[in-house]
Amino acid sequence: MKKTALIYSSLTGNTKKIGDAIFEIIPGDKSIYSIEEAKELSFEEYDRIIVGFWVDKGHADSRVKKLINRLKNKEIAFFGTLGAEPDSDHGRKVYTKVSELCSKNNNLIGGFLSLGKVSDKLVEMMKKFPLNLIHPLTPERKARIEKASTHPDENDLNDAKNYFISILN
Ligand SMILES: Cc1cc2nc3c(=O)[nH]c(=O)nc-3n(C[C@H](O)[C@H](O)[C@H](O)COP(=O)(O)O)c2cc1C
Structure with missing residues (x-):
């Protein structure tokens, strides 16, 4: 075994x-x-x-x-x-x-x-830096984050x- x-x-x-x-x-x-x-x-x-x-x-x-x-x-x-x-x-x-x-x-x-689920802290960071080119909080990303939030x-x-x-x- x-x-x-x-x-x-x-x-x-x-x-x-x-x-x-x-x-x-x-x-x-x-x-x-x-x-x-x-x-x-x-x-x-x-x-x-x-x-x-x-x-x-x-x-x-x-x-x-x-x-x-x-x-x-x-x-x-x-x-x-x-x-x-x-x-x-x-x-x-x-x-x-x-x-x-x-x-x-x-x-x-x-x-x-x-x-x-993506941590609330990371989501808040994305909101604060809307022009961040790596992780901008686009409508698509927002929808993905919402989908993940119960997993x-x-x-x-x-x-x-x-x-x-x-x-x-
Ligand atoms: C700094 C950071 C970078 C991340 N990078 C990615 C990524 O490149 N791709 C992705 O799909 N999720 C990414 N995520 C989301 C996490 O992988 C996801 O929320 C994961 O389930 C967290 O697992 P844990 O609760 O065990 O820490 C990132 C999260 C953080 C905090």
């Missing part, structure tokens, strides 16, 4: 919610760590690593990127939350980039993305669980 570690990085709780749901259905010997707790760990004793990230500038957040770069010859899977639809150009690009990073030195078995919801948690049940056995 495989020994699995799940490590998640979450600023406002979305990614943690998905991580807690996935953790419930992992078979066998398992541990869960926040990215802060994982800093000191070598992961030698684990065959399988599941990493969870929030999306920052179109990629996994920097702490998770660093963690993935430390791993070698593991079975690896990822999950992430983002403000954009997973099934959008942006979401697909994130999926591809994280897949490539995970596959560099490890055996990638799958990845799952979910919508995640991850129960359906997302169930989708995450079912996806991981299908890849972990």
Whole structure:
């Protein structure tokens, strides 16, 4: 039976919610760590690593990127939350980039993305800088943020669980 570690990085709780749901259905010997707790760990004793990230500038957040770069010859899977639809150009690009990073030195078995509420603080910042060229609060972006505001919801948690049940056995 495989020994699995799940490590998640979450600023406002979305990614943690998905991580807690996935953790419930992992078979066998398992541990869960926040990215802060994982800093000191070598992961030698684990065959399988599941990493969870929030999306920052179109990629996994920097702490998770660093963690993935430390791993070698593991079975690896990822999950992430983002403000954009997973099934959008942006979401697909994130999926591809994280897949490539995970596959560099490890055996990638799958990845799952979910919508995640964008923090009120970030939305307020976008409002204050309407001329900001990187993240202007256009009507389209506003609609996307509203759509994301109730996620991850129960359906997302169930989708995450079912996806991981299908890849972990
Ligand atoms: C600084 C910052 C940058 C972000 N960049 C992106 C991005 O490039 N694409 C995206 O879809 N969402 C982006 N988001 C939204 C978050 O990825 C999303 O809200 C996520 O669910 C937050 O997860 P958490 O609650 O686990 O921290 C960004 C959020 C912040 C705060």
